[in-house]
Amino acid sequence: MSHTATNETIEADAPRVGARGWAALAVLMLPVLLVSVDNTVLAFALPEIAISLAPTSSQQLWIIDVYPLVLAGLLVTMGTLGDRFGRRKMLIIGSIGFAAISALAAFAPTAELLIAARALLGFFGAMLMPSTLSLLRSIFRNRDQRRLAIAVWASAFSAGSALGPIVGGFLLEHFSWGSVFLLAVPVLIPLLIAAPLLLPESRDPNPGRIDPFSIALSMATMLPVVYAIKQFAVDGPTVLAAAWLLLGIAMGVLFVRRQLASANPMLDMELFRRGSFSGAILVNLFSVIALVGFLYFVSQHLQLVLGMSPxxxxxxxxxxMAAMIVAGLAVVPISRRVSPQIVVPVGLSLSVVGYLIVAASTHAHGALPLVIAFVVLGIGIGAAETISNELIVTNAPPAKAGAASAVSETAYELGAVLGTAILGGIITAFYRGALVLPEGVAPDAAARASETLAGAYVVAGETPEPLGSAIWTAAAEAFGSGVTITSLIGAGLVVIAGVIAGATLGRRARVQ
Structure with missing residues (x-):
């Protein structure tokens, strides 16, 4: 009998948890809900932030990106620290810091200070996410219970995303945009009370060593790569952007070589030799890029172009969002009988259709095509993320749950960064290229209108009629043409995810 089969037999016969274990799962869902609510709420608050703080197009992208960028750069480090010092301890420390910085971000008076606060939120957020999935692995030892628990855990991302627009929309209609950051406080207080009572402490008996140089290399890999992608998307190919990209790749190579040469590395690179593990990571990455990029431009289209309230x-x-939740839970019984090599590509093919619907309907006057498109897209991504998260956890040794969870969350957060950097940057570039302002617009007003769609909205409101309406018509048409191209690129990214799933998630990687 193979080692994998032996582990599966042991996990199938492992003790089942009772009510206390499921209560612990509810506690672990709180930080997951918080992170997903935070991402969605900010996307919907961005138009008001843009009007209030008047950020440049680059600052507008950084307001969204800096949080997941810092978080992604530190997830592996924080996962290793959790393995060494205790995952529950890291969860509690991260919760305290996240709540405190959220309160400060709510009252940021400038775009620069808001970006700084978002960076600190990324630092403390990196303590939260690896701990949740690794603690879930240590609590649910029984294979069947763990599969369901992970599906519920994964659905918390979708649930948070669904709650974010509703709660955030209510707050934005009655209070300033800063109120969306204060959501963290009531979510994290119950966690701080319940975590010491319900969550067992767990750690790796042989954790990776704390390696400051590896930490620096991981950050030096991600920052230049994401910055280069931003520059390529907004300004086109430049020598400086290419230099940043090459620097990031070089730092990444050094990071991998250092881990391979270490007897006890910060990140166990052996995990990536398992095809289903690496494949599931990449499926997560491309799926999240497509999802976050969709939310970035659709939220602006609904509010600014169609004139809907938050x-x-x-x-x-x-x-x-509801379709994502239902698909994530419904795929669990299907995955017992059908290989992920089939289920995931079929699901993602629906997401491709969703993006094509967007591309074909960006000049429609109503929101119905976008609603339908998101339902179709959500079904595919919800199913794919549930299966990929299960494969990531199942393919990692229990002692390395923190490191494996950190890699999974790194892919998620890096996908969030690249979703706005790539798709957000591309739509900004096409908006600028397609915008043809009418005669008579002052140079400073033209510059502001060319920066962002929100900038054009403000300029159009400040300009007397009929010139103001002409400015806004031109801006809306330019943005719509950018959405069409961006949707086709998003569809291509989902196709790549489906191809990877079909090639790597074989029968041995089957959800067990």
Whole structure:
């Protein structure tokens, strides 16, 4: 009998948890809900932030990106620290810091200070996410219970995304944009009370060593690569962007070589030799790029182009979020009988159709095509993420749950960064290229209108009629043409995810 089969037999016969274990799962869902709510709420608050703080197009992208970028750069480090010092301890420390910085971000007076606060949120957020999935692995030892627990855990991302627009829309209609950051406080207080009572402490008996040089190399890999992608998307190919990209790749190579040469590395590179593990990571990455990029431009289209309020735009996306939750749970019994090599590509093919619907309907006057598109896209991504997260956890040794969870969350957060960097940057570039302002617009007003769609919205409101309406018509048409191209690129990314799933998630990687 193979080692894998032996482990599966042991896990199938492992003790089942009772009510206390499921209560612990509810506690672990709180930080997951918080992170997903935070991402969605900010996307919906961005138009008001843009009007209030008047960020440049680059600052607008950094307001979104800096949090997942810092978080992604530190996840492996924090996962290793959790393996060494205790995963529950890291969860509690991260919760305290996240709540405190969220309160500060709510009152940031400038775009620069908001970006700085978002960076600190990324630091403390990196303590939260690896701990949740690794603690879940240590609590649910029984294979069947763990499969369901991971499906519920994964659905928390979708649930948070669904709650974000509704709660955030209500807050944005009654309070300033800073209120969306204060959501963290009531979510994290119950966690701080319940975590010491319900969550067992767990750690790796042989954790990876704390290696400051490896930490620096991991950050030096991600920052230049993401910055280069931003520059390519916004300004086109430049020598400086290419230099940043090459620097990031070089730092990544040094990071991998250092881990391979170490007897006890910070990140166990052997995990990536398992095809189903690496494949599941890449499926997560491309799926999240497609999802976050979709939310980035659709939230602006619903509010600024179609004139919907934040709450109306939030309700418009709820059916898609609900579809993600239902698909994530419904795929569990299917995965017992059908290989992920089939289930995941079929699901992602629906997401491709969703993006094609967007590309064909960006000049439509109503929101219905976008609602339908998001439902179709959400079904595919919900199913794919549930299966990929299960494969990531199942293919890692229990002692390395923190490191494996950190890699999974790194892919998720890096996907969030690249979703806005790639798709957000591309739509910005096409918007600028397609925008043809009418005669008579002052140079400073033209510059502001060319920066972002929100900038054009403000300029159009400040300009007397009929010139103001002409400015806004030109901006809306330019943005719509950018959405069409960006949707086709998003569809291509989902196709790549489906191909990877079909090639790597074989029968031995089957969800067990």
């Amino acid at each position: 709450m109306e735009a939030g309700f418009a996306l709820v059916p898609g």
